[in-house]
Amino acid sequence: MRTYVLKRLVIAGVTLLGMSLLLFVLMRLAPGNITDILFESAGYVDEADRHRLEAELGIDRPVIVQYATWLGDLARGNLGKSYRYELPAWEVIRPRLPVTFELAVLSMLFAVLLGVPAGVVSAVQRGHLLDYVLRVLSLAGLSMPAFWLGMLVILTLVRALGWIPSMTYVSPFEDLRANLGQFLLPALAVGYRSSALIMRITRSTMLEVLREDYIRTAWAKGQHARGVVWRHALKNASLPVVTLIGIEFAFLIGGLVVTETVFNLPGVARYLVDAIQFRDYPIVQNLAMLIAVVVVLANLAVDLLYGWLDPRIWYRSA
Amino acid sequence: MATVPAVGVAIPEALPASVTRRSALWTFVRRNPLGAAGGLLMLLLVVAAVFADALATHNPIRTSSHVLVAPGAEFWLGTDNLGRDVYSRVVHGSRISLLVGVASTLLGAVVGGVVGLLSGYFRGRTDLIAQRVMDVMQALPILVLALVMAAALGPSLTNTIIAISVVIVPRAARVVRASVLSIREHTYVESARALGVGHARVAFRHVLPNTFGPFIVLVTAQLGGAILVEAALSFLGLGVPEPYPSWGRMLSIAAAEYAQKAPWLVIYPGLAISLAVFGTNLLGDALRDSLDPRLRGS
Numbered sequence: 001m002r003t004y005v006l007k008r009l010v011i012a013g014v015t016l017l018g019m020s021l022l023l024f025v026l027m028r029l030a031p032g033n034i035t036d037i038l039f040e041s042a043g044y045v046d047e048a049d050r051h052r053l054e055a056e057l058g059i060d061r062p063v064i065v066q067y068a069t070w071l072g073d074l075a076r077g078n079l080g081k082s083y084r085y086e087l088p089a090w091e092v093i094r095p096r097l098p099v100t101f102e103l104a105v106l107s108m109l110f111a112v113l114l115g116v117p118a119g120v121v122s123a124v125q126r127g128h129l130l131d132y133v134l135r136v137l138s139l140a141g142l143s144m145p146a147f148w149l150g151m152l153v154i155l156t157l158v159r160a161l162g163w164i165p166s167m168t169y170v171s172p173f174e175d176l177r178a179n180l181g182q183f184l185l186p187a188l189a190v191g192y193r194s195s196a197l198i199m200r201i202t203r204s205t206m207l208e209v210l211r212e213d214y215i216r217t218a219w220a221k222g223q224h225a226r227g228v229v230w231r232h233a234l235k236n237a238s239l240p241v242v243t244l245i246g247i248e249f250a251f252l253i254g255g256l257v258v259t260e261t262v263f264n265l266p267g268v269a270r271y272l273v274d275a276i277q278f279r280d281y282p283i284v285q286n287l288a289m290l291i292a293v294v295v296v297l298a299n300l301a302v303d304l305l306y307g308w309l310d311p312r313i314w315y316r317s318a
Numbered sequence: 319m320a321t322v323p324a325v326g327v328a329i330p331e332a333l334p335a336s337v338t339r340r341s342a343l344w345t346f347v348r349r350n351p352l353g354a355a356g357g358l359l360m361l362l363l364v365v366a367a368v369f370a371d372a373l374a375t376h377n378p379i380r381t382s383s384h385v386l387v388a389p390g391a392e393f394w395l396g397t398d399n400l401g402r403d404v405y406s407r408v409v410h411g412s413r414i415s416l417l418v419g420v421a422s423t424l425l426g427a428v429v430g431g432v433v434g435l436l437s438g439y440f441r442g443r444t445d446l447i448a449q450r451v452m453d454v455m456q457a458l459p460i461l462v463l464a465l466v467m468a469a470a471l472g473p474s475l476t477n478t479i480i481a482i483s484v485v486i487v488p489r490a491a492r493v494v495r496a497s498v499l500s501i502r503e504h505t506y507v508e509s510a511r512a513l514g515v516g517h518a519r520v521a522f523r524h525v526l527p528n529t530f531g532p533f534i535v536l537v538t539a540q541l542g543g544a545i546l547v548e549a550a551l552s553f554l555g556l557g558v559p560e561p562y563p564s565w566g567r568m569l570s571i572a573a574a575e576y577a578q579k580a581p582w583l584v585i586y587p588g589l590a591i592s593l594a595v596f597g598t599n600l601l602g603d604a605l606r607d608s609l610d611p612r613l614r615g616s
Binding site: 014015023027029139144145252255262292 | 352450451453454455457458459460461462465466467469470471472542546549550553554555556566569573574577578581584585588591592593595596599600603
């Protein structure tokens with residue numbers, strides 16, 4: 001077991017180190033930088049000012065030194081400075097974290113609440129009309145861009161109810177109802193998409209489990225259908241679903257990028273898009289790294305949880 | 319137990335010798351109504367892309383004074399804020415979606431396929447290094463990686479294709495590697511080696527062709543994803559630049575601004591994206607069911 005945990009930890013570390021290298025190289029390849037933007041908007045270029053800014057940013061130093069400095073800063077939790085807001089990047093990011101976190105949790109909740117029951121029903125009704133309907137609905141969820149779904153929802157609500165999406169974010173601790181009013185629809189738009197994947201994996205593992213001997217035994221001893229399906233089968237089909245939920249997390253953040261933009265929610269994912277559009281590359285680099293850390297940690301947690309739920313994995317990989 | 323055989327699984331039956339291609343197609347349609355519907359949608363997409371010039375009623379790029387006209391006889395799907403015909407733009411947009419989707423999927427699948435083949439065939443250190451590199455490429459959500467790539471490369475058609483293909487590489491590598499790992503254990507691979515056939519030839523001539531089934535399934539499944547990523551990148555202004563009419567770009571700022579006055583600006587391009595992706599997903603599912611029975615109906 002210790003070998004397994006250790007191996008996972010090393011892999012996670014190597015992955016993050018590789019990611020830092022990849023992001024660093026990509027951001028050096030990018031055309032133009034923040035000094036270009038700042039001086040473009042100023043309208044004139046004073047070479048001395050420009051050099052001073054470059055020195056302040058440290059982009060005049062050797063690449064290796066820049067990379068080492070960046071890693072050192074990251075390790076100390078220093079995310080650099082946002083030149084657009086004239087603030088330390090962390091101060092811009094921190095108030096945005098709860099927005100993205102709440103949206104992600106609510107979306108995941110919707111995804112599981114919609115996806116798991118749909119997958120179980122679809123597996124039980126395999127080949128029947130209901131199975132087809134659910135599969136088509138889930139495929140439709142996978143086929144619609146989340147941002148388009150969001151736009152349609154806003155369009156319909158404004159037309160039908162005269163509802164105007166609010167421009168300022170309300171914290172759940174201030175006004176829970178207003179907060180949920182802001183978050184439920186975007187979470188539903190993202191969650192519907194993710195529920196499709198959960199439904200598919202639930203369906204296929206349920207189909208497999210329903211063929212097992214102990215399920216036949218449960219039927220044979222006269223267990224009622226609800227008990228067989230929801231108690232005996234679903235319990236054993238839940239392992240791959242748990243894994244998927246962890247992996248889904250990564251998928252979900254991708255969906256948040258556009259959804260936060262459409263619903264005008266001031267989250268982290270939207271800040272990434274803003275930073276890219278303003279070519280604020282140090283921020284892009286740090287935000288992408290932050291997202292990678294979250295994803296890698298989520299995957300690590302799933303790996304460890306999986307090993308804990310099914311100890312055979314520890315022995316196999318050790 | 320409710321385990322009726324899925325309609326999606328093609329069960330080979332003895333067909334009469336006189337069977338024609340048409341009736342084979344009919345059999346597929348009857349067994350796989352959803353897959354056939356997907357195929358039809360894909361066909362529609364290809365037809366729209368190939369014959370866009372003939373199908374379009376207006377120049378998709380030229381602006382006019384007919385601004386925000388509602389759908390009607392002259393402008394079937396209305397016009398946008400610059401007086402461009404939405405129907406013609408949707409038709410021409412199919413070219414971008416199809417081109418970017420197919421090109422990036424093929425590029426990513428081929429590169430990923432070679433990586434998967436080599437790492438699965440040689441295993442050991444090659445495999446270890448390749449796997450760690452693939453881990454890195456999968457540590458960011460698809461859209462975030464594509465966004466960062468697109469930002470680093472700058473917006474252009476070619477760069478959009480490259481950015482999206484990068485996302486597909488690790489997925490293709492994983493699928494091909496998994497099937498290579500099992501294929502290389504077969505005796506015919508061993509006998510080829512025993513006959514003195516070189517590694518490269520064994521890998522590419524004897525092992526590679528047998529990964530074709532899962533590979534086709536992967537390509538179809540990723541095609542829809544690639545179209546969606548292109549739409550999202552263009553929506554955020556980081557994909558295919560103007561003046562190409564791209565469905566994602568049609569939905570961006572301008573559409574959001576005029577959405578209340580002109581909902582057709584939002585509805586039709588999004589519907590086009592959804593139908594195209596829906597088609598690839600339906601077809602991909604049907605292909606997976608019939609080519610890769612291990613994944614039945616999942």
